[in-house]
Amino acid sequence: MSNEHAESVKMVKLILKTTLWLSIITIVEIVAAVLLTDLFVKNNMLIVLNSFYIIMSLAKAFFIVSVFMHMKFEVKFLALTVLIPMGFLLFAVITMLAEGNSWLEMRNY
Amino acid sequence: MMAEATLTTTAVSPSRWNGGRSPFKVSWGKLMMWYFLVGDSFSFASFLITYGALRFSYESWPAPTDVFSSFPFLEGVKLPLMFVSFMTFTLIMSSVTMVLAVHYGNHEMNRKKVVKWLSLTILGGIIFLGSQAWEWTHLIVDEHMTLSQNPFGAPAFGWLFFTITGFHGFHVLTGVVINCIVTAKVARGDYDRKGSYEMVEKIGLYWHFVDLVWVFVFMAFYLL
Numbered sequence: 001m002s003n004e005h006a007e008s009v010k011m012v013k014l015i016l017k018t019t020l021w022l023s024i025i026t027i028v029e030i031v032a033a034v035l036l037t038d039l040f041v042k043n044n045m046l047i048v049l050n051s052f053y054i055i056m057s058l059a060k061a062f063f064i065v066s067v068f069m070h071m072k073f074e075v076k077f078l079a080l081t082v083l084i085p086m087g088f089l090l091f092a093v094i095t096m097l098a099e100g101n102s103w104l105e106m107r108n109y
Numbered sequence: 110m111m112a113e114a115t116l117t118t119t120a121v122s123p124s125r126w127n128g129g130r131s132p133f134k135v136s137w138g139k140l141m142m143w144y145f146l147v148g149d150s151f152s153f154a155s156f157l158i159t160y161g162a163l164r165f166s167y168e169s170w171p172a173p174t175d176v177f178s179s180f181p182f183l184e185g186v187k188l189p190l191m192f193v194s195f196m197t198f199t200l201i202m203s204s205v206t207m208v209l210a211v212h213y214g215n216h217e218m219n220r221k222k223v224v225k226w227l228s229l230t231i232l233g234g235i236i237f238l239g240s241q242a243w244e245w246t247h248l249i250v251d252e253h254m255t256l257s258q259n260p261f262g263a264p265a266f267g268w269l270f271f272t273i274t275g276f277h278g279f280h281v282l283t284g285v286v287i288n289c290i291v292t293a294k295v296a297r298g299d300y301d302r303k304g305s306y307e308m309v310e311k312i313g314l315y316w317h318f319v320d321l322v323w324v325f326v327f328m329a330f331y332l333l
Contacts, residue, residue: 008216015212019205026201030194033332034174050333057328061321068208068317070310078133082143089154096158100165107166 018067025056142311146318149280153322156273157329163265171261173331179251181243193331196240197323200281203233204320211313214306220295223309227292230316234285241278245271270330277326280319287312 032049040049066072071079125132133140164170174189181192210226213219248254248270252261259267291312300306 004216008212011212011216012209015205015208019201022201023198026194026197029332030190034189037172037174053328053332057324057332060324064204064317064321064324068204068320069314074135075133078135078140078143082147085147086150089151089158092154092158093161096162097165100162103162103166104168108168 014067018063022060022063025060029053029056136307138311139307139314142314146314149318150322153273153276153325156269156276157325160269160273160329163269164263167263167265170263171259171266173333176248176252176261177244177331179247190331192240192244193327196237196244197327199233199237199240200320200323203230203237204317206230206233207313207316211306211310214295214300214309218301218306220298220301223306224292224296227288227295227309231285231288231292234281234288238278238281238285241274241281245274273326274330277319277322280322284312284316284319288316 032052036049037046040046071082135143177193178187178189179192180186180188206226206229210223210230213222213226252259254260254267254270256268256271258264291308294300295306295309300308
């Protein structure tokens with residue numbers, strides 16, 4: 001019983017630690033968006049800031065799925081059947097952004 | 110005789126795939142919730158990818174710090190992204206209260222604690238929906254943003270903003286309704302009688318998914 005209790009306390013600690021990380025990342029993102037956007041636009045380096053947002057959002061997604069949704073504690077095959085289909089989205093993102101870019105060229109033509 | 114033979118076979122070849130038990134060690138309901146979420150993430154992804162394609166097709170795009178700079182009760186004050194930060198934190202916190210409800214249900218079967226944390230989750234969902242209602246009202250009434258035009262730039266911006274945040278808000282709304290039903294069932298003692306709080310875990314998965322989608326909606330509309 002006490003062993004189970006210790007495990008429960010450990011899990012709650014992990015949950016709170018994850019919450020802290022999610023909050024820190026979100027605060028850093030917002031501070032960057034409010035204070036640094038102009039600076040990066042001026043130096044033509046907005047892509048750096050945007051890559052930062054995308055990587056941080058993926059990190060947040062990882063924390064939510066692995067800890068909050070307990071994926072970390074599921075059988076690995078279950079995780080794979082959920083995650084592998086997401087690979088198709090990478091294809092869709094690349095294709096559709098390239099397509100959007102060519103619409104821009106057609107608009108300007 | 111037959112049963113004995115089966116037992117021996119299992120002992121010799123202990124593969125998870127020989128039948129008789131769940132290879133993924135989860136119930137049918139939980140597995141199907143996961144696969145529903147896979148499907149739902151494709152709906153959201155198609156929305157967000159459309160957003161990306163249309164955004165790439167415009168020379169310029171409305172700057173989030175200009176569009177989202179109002180705060181309730183503070184007219185005329187420019188506070189870029191502050192209100193949406195509040196909304197984001199509300200949703201993260203409601204996800205935390207939900208994971209605690211799931212935890213106390215699975216580990217302790219503690220009815221009082223589960224009801225407490227689920228109620229806080231519902232409260233967080235209602236605050237988020239109220240905030241979104243204010244944000245929409247502000248954009249429609251004060252800024253005259255519609256589906257086809259807006260004062261900020263690219264005409265597609267309004268259509269994309271209302272459909273995507275609307276689809277997400279509808280998920281939050283259904284989540285709140287389902288949470289209310291399950292909270293009532295917990296309070297009535299349904300899951301104590303059943304001996305399992307797994308239903309709380311299943312709606313928890315849905316609720317976290319809504320938070321997960323918000324991470325990307327937030328990124329697309331308010332950061333990038």
